[in-house]
Amino acid sequence: MPPRGSKVATLSRKVLERNRRMFTKDLLSKLASLINPTPQAPKWKSLDVLDQATAHVKQLEQRVEMLEKRKQQLEGSTDETAGMRGSMSTVFTVTELDSAIEAVCSRIGIDSSRVHERLKRLTAGP
Known part of the structure; x- marks a missing residue:
């Protein structure tokens, strides 16, 4: 390993940092395309992409909760009416x-x- 503070060590740190930034930028770009898949999407800053992703995930969680409640209501309504002859629907x-x-x-x-x-x-x- 090169001595600390040498030119080689500084260059390798710069290369590692550049690669890390490129990787992060690529991931943020993929995330932005998932949130807003239109090709004419504006160029967002990293923080904007993360904020939009967070809001999108929260919306999806709320939708899942709503759908689960609806499913339980529908399952409950069929269980309640299964034993009643007068309220049974046509099968x-x-x-x-x-x-x-x-x-x-x-x-x-x-x-x-x-x-x-x-x-x-x-x-x-x-």
């Missing part, structure tokens, strides 16, 4: 075509092919 639409019956399921997660098979058995009789 199946059954249409009779010439010699076939078509069943359309409006709920996600129910295998419509199984429903179709059951309806076939029910309509075929004993």
